[in-house]
Amino acid sequence: MLEPGDRAGGRWLRELGARALVRRLLDGGPPLPGVSDKRWAGLCARAARADPGRDLDAAREAGMRFVCPGDAEWPAQLDDLGDARPTGLWVRGRAGLRLWALRSVALVGARACTEYGAHMAATLAAGLAERGWVVVSGGAYGVDGAAHRGALASGGATVAVLACGLDRPYPSGHARLIDRIAAQGLVVGELPPGDHPTPGRFIVRNRVIAALTRGTVVVEAAYRSGSLVTARAAQRLGRHTMGVPGPATSARSAGVHELLRGGAALVTDAAEVVELVGAIGELAPRRSGPVLPRDLLEPAARQVLAALPARGAPSAAEIARGARTAPDDAIARLYELRSLGYVERHGDGWKLTRQTMISVRADRDGC
């Protein structure tokens, strides 16, 4: 019922709780402090029209779920947004959003990008996927699309954060791409089924991209580009903010250069991105090994983990066969296990981390 990013609404939710807030809006009583009569009447009308039960039913039929703060799948880093935190996220796809977001990087940039921008987005995305990182973007034309495709093409993990209901993906020309992302990756958004994007919704959506990820890379952006909003949100949230340089003569790089002059880190390849975002705060540092005991893994993840051999680095497809699951499902689990420190990607294949090997041997030897 609340518009994404509504800070006053976020504060009421925090102070009153969802149930009491909905009751007050449905009662249509006097407005809460600090809100005009007109705005309050609008919210009450919206609440009267809203039908969360119907939305949830429709979503379930379309293969979506709704993830709220407090749920096991809720990415806790979104709480950094304070009162602008999403009230929840609609999610399409097999992977666990929380685990994927732990090792994710946003790649954003101009819709009307140059060939150079598309090339850099695709190359960075592929390189990040090959290093076990999840590529997050906005599903738009240009840099976003190239980033998603680059990750998908290298058997990688990617998340599209949309500014509309997931049942009517925008832009419509990306409907098939977004379906493909939902199959191999995740499609998420704040807005309920049926809602359309608006210019304002694109802008507030960007804060979710910034907050969800470890860092934001701007690939190409003119002055005043929306992707600079994402980058500045990332900066404010203490996330890494990065930019890919381009010719000084290119208007599509002018916004990136402005960002770099303002303190963002200059990156030219995936290794440099990972050097920054991977530097600190790893959930599972290599030296200490996985933090979640294998017994607590979900059965599907345990099955995929069990399909990894002690030697060699089979592809996701080979692992899927061993685990008797679909390749897309194997990819979802492998990047989850990557976030937990169990496995690593090596080129096109996957292998157990050294720490996992040690603990497997210890279990077998009965230690």
Add this chain to the structure above:
Amino acid sequence: MLEPGDRAGGRWLRELGARALVRRLLDGGPPLPGVSDKRWAGLCARAARADPGRDLDAAREAGMRFVCPGDAEWPAQLDDLGDARPTGLWVRGRAGLRLWALRSVALVGARACTEYGAHMAATLAAGLAERGWVVVSGGAYGVDGAAHRGALASGGATVAVLACGLDRPYPSGHARLIDRIAAQGLVVGELPPGDHPTPGRFIVRNRVIAALTRGTVVVEAAYRSGSLVTARAAQRLGRHTMGVPGPATSARSAGVHELLRGGAALVTDAAEVVELVGAIGELAPRRSGPVLPRDLLEPAARQVLAALPARGAPSAAEIARGARTAPDDAIARLYELRSLGYVERHGDGWKLTRQTMISVRADRDGC
């Protein structure tokens, strides 16, 4: 007699003085402390062959002069090089080196630059010249040549610092360009007439470019490019170090990007360069006006200053006519007067600064 950049030689010069050092080398006596017999013998042989009187005569005939520490024309900022300070500089051209160097920026980069690099070098050089700044470079093919030409083409001031004797400019394909620089700007170098460049001499020459200028801009440079040596020398000397970004896919920009990642400032146009190098330590800040009284100006400079009208911004050629001198001479004087705070460049023309106008009026009114 000493090779440029010879720190031991520089120390002897400082401790003994030039006269005593030459006497000891000509005597061929026991070596000075800390130098091998072999190296000392080499230096003595070189001293015996040297004929400074002949060099100076040849230089004078070729229109060169020799400027030493302590001379009025010596650029004091070269003293920042300590014992690696040049023992002196050979100079071709009309302008005063000291005054020109006060407001100068180095533009350096790859010899085998791309069209983009050449374009950026020429555009930056023209923009700097139009803002009254002197463009210093190394006279080489590629970025250097484009920078010199860009400054010359916009009626600007440029200095070529060579790694050889000024009578045999290198590369020979730039002989005419270097003559043009000597006519409208300055050609300088540490090596006596007749000396050839060597790879080592190019490298040590770079410290002079870095020390002479307020800052160094690297336009294009591959990894391990010689222009990065200039940039790092500038960094060590506390000068501004700047880089022009390029495509992340271009090997010719890889060295610049490395420099930018190491803390150099990203610049995309002349205004951004001037914003940095002009920010502090101006010899003649606009507010306080010229520091040198007009009576102490050289007659040629006074004549050019007197040719500037109270209103309007005539071109250098028009000013030259008024001052009854050659256009190249007018350019030399105008950039000297610019360093002293008397005049400013406006587009293609020149005008008196506000402070000069005030003091002219005060003189006229007998204050």
